[in-house]
Amino acid sequence: MQPIEIAPTIVAKRCLLPVVFLLFAAAILLQADLVSRKYGQFVRSEDCPWCEGIALRDDAAFIPVRADFLKLLAPADLHFLSNVLWVRATYYFGSHALTDRQYPYLFHLLDLITDLSPLWDHPYYFGAVVLPFEADAAEDGLYLIEKGLVYHPDNWQLWFFKGFCLWKSGGDMVSAAEDLHRASLLPGAPVYLAALSATFATQAGQKELALRFLEEARNNIHDPMHQKLLADKIEELLKGE
Amino acid sequence: MSGLAWIQLRAIAVNVWRASARDRILLILWATALLFIFFSLVLAKMVVGSEEMALQTTGFWIMGIWGLISVLYLGSNIVRQEIYQKTIYFVLSRPVHRTTFLLGKFFGMIIVLASLFVILALCWLFILLSKGVPLNAGHFVTLAFIFGEWVLLASFSLFFAAFTSPLLHNFFLVGLGFLGHWSRDLYLFSQNAHSAIAKTLLSVIYHVLPNLDALNFRQAALYNEPIGAGLIMLAGGVLLAWMLTALVGANLIFSRRKLL
Numbered sequence: 001m002q003p004i005e006i007a008p009t010i011v012a013k014r015c016l017l018p019v020v021f022l023l024f025a026a027a028i029l030l031q032a033d034l035v036s037r038k039y040g041q042f043v044r045s046e047d048c049p050w051c052e053g054i055a056l057r058d059d060a061a062f063i064p065v066r067a068d069f070l071k072l073l074a075p076a077d078l079h080f081l082s083n084v085l086w087v088r089a090t091y092y093f094g095s096h097a098l099t100d101r102q103y104p105y106l107f108h109l110l111d112l113i114t115d116l117s118p119l120w121d122h123p124y125y126f127g128a129v130v131l132p133f134e135a136d137a138a139e140d141g142l143y144l145i146e147k148g149l150v151y152h153p154d155n156w157q158l159w160f161f162k163g164f165c166l167w168k169s170g171g172d173m174v175s176a177a178e179d180l181h182r183a184s185l186l187p188g189a190p191v192y193l194a195a196l197s198a199t200f201a202t203q204a205g206q207k208e209l210a211l212r213f214l215e216e217a218r219n220n221i222h223d224p225m226h227q228k229l230l231a232d233k234i235e236e237l238l239k240g241e
Numbered sequence: 242m243s244g245l246a247w248i249q250l251r252a253i254a255v256n257v258w259r260a261s262a263r264d265r266i267l268l269i270l271w272a273t274a275l276l277f278i279f280f281s282l283v284l285a286k287m288v289v290g291s292e293e294m295a296l297q298t299t300g301f302w303i304m305g306i307w308g309l310i311s312v313l314y315l316g317s318n319i320v321r322q323e324i325y326q327k328t329i330y331f332v333l334s335r336p337v338h339r340t341t342f343l344l345g346k347f348f349g350m351i352i353v354l355a356s357l358f359v360i361l362a363l364c365w366l367f368i369l370l371s372k373g374v375p376l377n378a379g380h381f382v383t384l385a386f387i388f389g390e391w392v393l394l395a396s397f398s399l400f401f402a403a404f405t406s407p408l409l410h411n412f413f414l415v416g417l418g419f420l421g422h423w424s425r426d427l428y429l430f431s432q433n434a435h436s437a438i439a440k441t442l443l444s445v446i447y448h449v450l451p452n453l454d455a456l457n458f459r460q461a462a463l464y465n466e467p468i469g470a471g472l473i474m475l476a477g478g479v480l481l482a483w484m485l486t487a488l489v490g491a492n493l494i495f496s497r498r499k500l501l
Contacts, residue, residue, distance in 0.1 A: 068426070075422030076305045076457050080298035083288050090289045119464050122290050 067115035082117035085109060089123075093130065107131060107140040114147060121155065124148030128161035138169035159183035160193065163200075173204035181213040184220075191226045194218075195233050202237065210237055249337050250345045257319070257349020258356075267314060271357055274307040278364050285372075293374045294463060300365040301383065301459045304358070308391040309418050311357060312350070316398025316414065317407035319346050320495070329500060339496045343399065347488060350395045358388050379462035382473060386456045389480045393451060394418060396487035403495040420446070421453030451483045 074081055089109040096103050110127040114120070124144055131141035145162045152158055163179030166172045177200035184193035194217030201210035211234060218230040261267050281299035288295035323329040332342055362384050369376060397417055401410040420427065424447060431443035456476050461468050 071423070071426065072419075074302060074306075075419060076453070077298065077302040077459070079294070079459060079463055080302035083284070083291070083295045083298050086289070086291065087284070087287045119460065120291070120294065126290075 067112055070112065070116065078116045079120070082113045082120060082123075085113045085116070086123065089113060089126075097134070101134070103130075103135040103137075106135055107137060107144070110144060111147075114144065118147075118151045121148065121152055121158075124152070124158060125161070128158065128165065132165045132169050138165060141165055141169075154186055156183040156186035156189035156193070159186065160189075163197070167200065173200050174206060174209070177201040177204065177206070177209065177213065181216070184213075184217050191217075191221065191223075191229060194230055198233060198237065207237060245336075246338065246341050249341050250348065253332070253337075253342060253345025254349040254352060257346055258352045261315065261349075261353040267311070267353075270307070270311060270314065271360070274303060274357065274361055275364060277303045277307075278361060278368065281365075282368065282372075293372065296369055296372055296374060297380075297463055298459075300369070301387070301462075304361055304365070304384075304387050305390070307357070307361070308354070308387065309394060309415070311354060312391060312394040312398050313411050313414055315350050315353060316395065316402050317410050319350065319399065320402040321407050321410075324500065333500070340492050343403070343492055343495050344488075347396065347399050350399070351392060354391050354395060355388070358391065377462065377465045379458060379465060379468055382468050383458040383462040386458055386476065386480070389477070390453055390456060393453075393456075393480055393484050393487075396484045396491070397451075400487040400491040400494070403491045403498065417450065418453070421451050422457070424450065424452040424454050452479075456480060 070081055070085075071078060089106065092109065093103060093106060107127070110123050110131075113123045114127075117123075124147070127144035128141055128148070131144060132138040133141075135141075142162065142165055145158055145165065148155070148158045149162070159179050160183040163176040163183065166179060167176035177197045180193055180197035180200060183189050184191075184197055194214060197217075198210040198214045201207070201213060214230050214234045214237070218227055218234070221227060221230070278300060281296050281303070284299055285292040285295040320329075323332075329342075333339065366376070366380075369380075394414060394417070398410065398414055401413045405413065427443055427447040427450075431440050431447055434440040434443060456479065458468055458476075460466065
């Protein structure tokens with residue numbers, strides 16, 4: 001009886017291996033068929049190699065969600081969530097920058113990211129540059145800069161972006177000059193900002209303001225070479241009078 | 242505690258560790274955690290301009306989530322399985338006190354969790370150092386409190402396991418983990434609720450649950466914010482108090498439980 005019992009086991013073992021391979025191959029083939037039917041033929045776009053299909057399909061994922069709801073997903077790791085959203089935001093910007101150059105959800109994404117991780121400065125810079133000048137949404141850009149300044153009041157870059165945005169989008173030279181001057185007094189700010197704020201104030205017809213800006217900036221810096229540059233600028237302004 | 246009780250406790254704890262080391266599901270769980278830690282390198286490349294931050298946040302997220310999953314898996318069967326397989330009678334029919342049995346289980350869980358934590362933390366720190374991410378004291382404080390949270394969850398897991406089924410245990414523990422981190426929002430809701438009943442109810446929930454968000458120092462590590470020694474001591478005290486509460490509660494229930 002023993003050989004009769006063993007024989008079918010050996011046969012079964014020998015047969016099973018090809019069956020497994022066959023099933024595996026069938027699964028791969030069926031899956032390939034399913035993928036091609038479901039998603040169609042993939043056509044790589046030369047203009048936007050990372051774009052897949054119609055951009056609208058991607059955008060459908062951006063249903064407005066508040067940060068409070070997102071917090072439910074990973075309450076201890078809001079910074080991680082903001083990083084994941086940042087990946088999505090940069091992909092979204094990149095794919096639209098290469099195609100239609102329309103960014104209706106970019107502000108919403110950046111607002112969410114900065115809600116989740118308000119101390120992270122990078123999204124503020126990105127929004128400050130991209131929203132007013134690429135997405136044609138100066139008010140959204142200014143809102144994001146103001147939001148950044150609440151958390152980073154001593155960040156000269158954000159004050160600079162605010163001034164630049166006010167000048168470029170609204171033509172408000174006096175406010176722009178004031179913000180640039182404020183940026184110039186903060187640690188790490190380049191010296192040219194003081195001269196730039198004075199130039200803006202002068203162009204707005206506020207020479208007194210320009211002189212005050214330059215005087216304050218000169219008192220604020222200690223490098224003799226930079227002090228001389230500002231002194232020359234003051235002299236130039238006074239001569240102009 | 243007598244010398245004999247220490248020996249018994251040690252034997253039970255080591256047994257939990259041995260059983261876990263043979264558990265394939267747990268090993269797979271550990272392997273996926275490690276895989277995710279290394280996956281943070283890929284994610285960091287995608288986070289344009291903030292690679293260093295992504296490496297840190299991903300590591301914190303993995304350690305937070307995997308801790309909860311490990312405690313869920315370990316704790317849901319730690320008492321139930323012993324009763325179900327009737328192995329608990331072999332232990333408790335000998336001169337082993339129920340407190341010793343429970344503490345042995347708890348320390349066994351701690352050894353298992355500590356092993357996983359050390360592996361994950363070392364791999365994460367290695368990645369950070371190899372990528373030139375500057376480490377500060379906040380990183381180590383955060384790591385210590387993430388592990389503290391694991392231990393806290395383990396003690397509550399034992400508390401729930403002492404009187405509920407594995408399914409309910411998991412519900413309670415996940416609820417505790419998430420609500421603990423939503424404490425601040427619960428407080429805000431309680432302050433803004435119009436109904437007096439809702440206000441009272443939310444306020445009670447806020448106060449009776451461990452505030453895990455208060456033990457979360459991830460932001461301090463990310464932005465190099467100083468953490469006062471007093472705050473660390475206080476947080477440590479809170480952690481210890483909750484842990485002891487859960488353990489004593491578990492002991493109270495388990496020592497009165499009819500096992501036959």
